[in-house]
Amino acid sequence: MAGKTVTACMLIIGNEILSGRTQDTNLNFLAKALNELGVRLTEARVIPDIEATIVETVNETRAKFDHVFTTGGIGPTHDDITAVCIAKAFGVDVVFHPDIAARIRGRETAPEIMESRLLMARVPQGATLIDNTTGGPQGFQMGNVFVMAGVPMVMQAMVGALTKERLGGTDPMRSRTIGAYLGESEVAKQLGELQAKHPAVDIGSYPFYRKAGYGTNLVIRGTDEAELEVLAKALRALITAMGAEAHDDGV
Amino acid sequence: MAGKTVTACMLIIGNEILSGRTQDTNLNFLAKALNELGVRLTEARVIPDIEATIVETVNETRAKFDHVFTTGGIGPTHDDITAVCIAKAFGVDVVFHPDIAARIRGRETAPEIMESRLLMARVPQGATLIDNTTGGPQGFQMGNVFVMAGVPMVMQAMVGALTKERLGGTDPMRSRTIGAYLGESEVAKQLGELQAKHPAVDIGSYPFYRKAGYGTNLVIRGTDEAELEVLAKALRALITAMGAEAHDDGV
Incomplete structure (x- = not known):
């Protein structure tokens, strides 16, 4: 609650x-x-x-x-x-x-x-x-x-x-990070759609550039664990559909 | 200038x-x-x-x-x-x-x-x-x-x-750090007096706690190199007078 x-x-x-x-x-x-x-x-x-x-x-x-x-x-x-x-x-x-x-x-x-x-x-x-x-x-x-x-x-x-x-704190803020070797632009449109569907969750996308390649960590934050789980699944599916591997806890 | x-x-x-x-x-x-x-x-x-x-x-x-x-x-x-x-x-x-x-x-x-x-x-x-x-x-x-x-x-x-x-930048900001294994309180009063005498220079005092002991880094910042040099000398003298060693570039 x-x-x-x-x-x-x-x-x-x-x-x-x-x-x-x-x-x-x-x-x-x-x-x-x-x-x-x-x-x-x-x-x-x-x-x-x-x-x-x-x-x-x-x-x-x-x-x-x-x-x-x-x-x-x-x-x-x-x-x-x-x-x-x-x-x-x-x-x-x-x-x-x-x-x-x-x-x-x-x-x-x-x-x-x-x-x-x-x-x-x-x-x-x-x-x-x-x-x-x-x-x-x-x-x-x-x-x-x-x-x-x-x-x-x-x-x-x-x-x-x-x-x-x-x-007087309320529910703790929880987050999940899912990373992939995919450019931000490759998931930008779908991320925006997911954000619109889940306004109570904050979806962030953080690009990285490393020797192993470039990619993006997707971070979802909210207080409702069940909703975070649903969104995490959707993000994994999105990454897999783009032909990349989804890494829990980020890359 | x-x-x-x-x-x-x-x-x-x-x-x-x-x-x-x-x-x-x-x-x-x-x-x-x-x-x-x-x-x-x-x-x-x-x-x-x-x-x-x-x-x-x-x-x-x-x-x-x-x-x-x-x-x-x-x-x-x-x-x-x-x-x-x-x-x-x-x-x-x-x-x-x-x-x-x-x-x-x-x-x-x-x-x-x-x-x-x-x-x-x-x-x-x-x-x-x-x-x-x-x-x-x-x-x-x-x-x-x-x-x-x-x-x-x-x-x-x-x-x-x-x-x-x-x-449209003006003179670059310069700084000197002089450190010592002395508590902040031991130089607090004199630092305040030096600050009052040199209002154009910013004098900061930053305590540290390490395995080797506790001490303080004194940082002076300003655009006038000559004034910084005068103050650096005064700080070294202050530290030495307290029986400690003054370390240029900080501890």
Whole structure:
């Protein structure tokens, strides 16, 4: 039984992604996790460490999507401004969260360094925590905005702390991939017809070019396993009719 | 001599990125290429293959940024709707571009397959071409919107065809990375002070956690080589003063 689609937007906050210094992998990780949690990642944005941009983007997207997930900008340095920006977006004060502060104080260090580290305990007033099983400072949730670290290991720990119940997720998104050494154009027309017949399933076609030859992976996505099975059969038949071999799980 | 900053927004069009099926690498490639071309990638968005979303996002971003670069959705299947969406965004008709069509017709195939392949010759009226040195169908430019393929090999060929002159690029963006086995918090305060003294340079701090230990890479970015050199010296001195070793090109 399919419920209402729960939508999400991801905000990747960080100059290092836009400058090309760092290859983002958090989007891909979050996308897959949300499929399982029954939440649909509907858009993602990469934005720079600029206060006005972050505040404006958070306010635009939290009104437009059921959930917003941010990564990046919650460390202890001058460019870590996410917590302050979220507080501004919600029009609330920034406060020190005692549970995060306690965790930070648990690891002794020199006073000046501790002062910087404690900046990571800042959250908007009213925020609740997102656990961080690596033992470092927690992330936080403010309204429908989930604020997580940018370092992949830490971000992944925080995503792992999210539950379907907390997100109000519905049916998990399932997919099948069927690949063949066939050009996209050779199946384009029939694919369009199948898509028109099955509007609840998303049919994608992804060409590849490899040493072994060129071909196409066909991907079907939806929440209804039975309908996916019917479509998978139709795709296999289509490929076979074109004189090629259908590969389950793609080529 | 630094000119006015030329800004760019990238639109990654494709359900496969949002579903987690495909790890995007085009953003990172374009970001690095734009650094060299003297254009600043200021924002990126990943949006689904939905006409209304594409049209609205193109119109919002082409008004807001000097350039918009799109990837994805220019193949021959039902989900390849980028050309049609760009035409709608600009309020012009879709036409068949004779040069793209000639290239497609140069590779013989069955009539029904040719019909699908020729869909890749559709461009908005008034578009100019972006060359594709892989020999496949070209991309196109419409106003300040540059429309490229999603397949990385093809996308990279199209980016390679762009010139600084065509984009009106200014000074290339340069960067230095200096790394150390020091926690971010240990240099946080001083970094903030250096950033305040050098507002034209972007100073970023990126923590890492590895088997060899944890540490931080400090990245400085700007167009003025002399200023970068001054800052690099200051960062090396800061790291040494903390009792650690400064590694040029990062750890």
